[in-house]
Amino acid sequence: MGRLTLNPIRHVDLFGTVLLPVLLIGLRLLGSPFPPIALAKPVPVNFARLRNPKRGIIYVGMAGPAVNVVVALVASLLLQLSPHPYVETVLFIVIYINLVLAFFNMVPIPPLDGSRLVMGLLPNRQARAYSRLEPYGVFIVFALLPLGLFQRIVLPAVEATMTVLGVHV
Template identity: 45%
Template sequence: MELNLIQNIAVWALPVLFAITAHEAAHAYAAKRFGDPTAFLMGRMTFNPLKHIDPIGTVVLPLICVLLPGGFLFGYAKPVPVNFNALRNPKRDMRWVAAAGPLANLAMALLWALVLRFAMGALDGNSFQLPLALMAQAGIQINVVLMVLNLLPIPPLDGGRILVSLLPRDLARLVSQIEPYGIFILIALVLVPGLLSSIMSPFIHLVMRLVSVVL
């Protein structure tokens, strides 16, 4: 089904907003759970999207992706501040704080799968069935993509932080030095046509198969 601009925005706006908000709120919750109250004290341990919105990453970038035919949809929010030195066991706890965001996206994808199942069943023939089903499909897609993207082993992405937490200290220190250049590595992957999607696609399909169990 071909959607016009307004319909595309209506379908994708809430799923993108919820996905990014849940991701950042989960980081904040995990950080506080393991000893760092920085994000909590700054009011970032919340599902209020206004606390997490980045004008470019949360609004402009996803909108451009939706408008581009065959575009690769992703976005980001304001990163939750984490003082890793304040964690009770910085090297160990870092992995759980980092993993909290992708795990939140997996949980959101499963919730959207339940919404899709409800829409295709309980609302059969109802005028709300198609809009809700399209929104649920968008919710599944954006959460799975964000989960896989953030698990790439490139600091400062969550996968990079998890990798650093698992490596021996000397090797971890070496990998962590990549962090200032991580965003440029990611941009390079995006700019090379098809490269990022080819890296992520097998993992996206794997998680999609997991989510489809709910359907």
């Protein structure tokens, strides 16, 4: 599949890595609340090769957000030890970005990681029907953003987690 490489060009998606950030930065300059984000090509996974595909799809889906939470946790521990304001600022940003990524990716809209959890929990027939949303997922997410997906779901979860970690805005 050609993705096991340190060459960043192999991970670039024309729409998600180039056009989307340019569009969102332009909209942001015009006053849009959308944060400028970018997407890489999804990591291909052959679920048929997993010993238990139903459980495996859950593990694959939870791996990314779990790593984001672990990074935020480690950064919050380092933040408690940091005597320097610049280091504190960097650690705060690391915590915030990783928690935003973790909670945003847990939204159950394909191809986000939260959809993998849902697919693993649904019966096979419903999981297949649900997976057919994947080609439209990016458009669904962008349709939901103006309705408060980010402000009403992701940000409150991030802020609550930061409070639990003892990180204050």
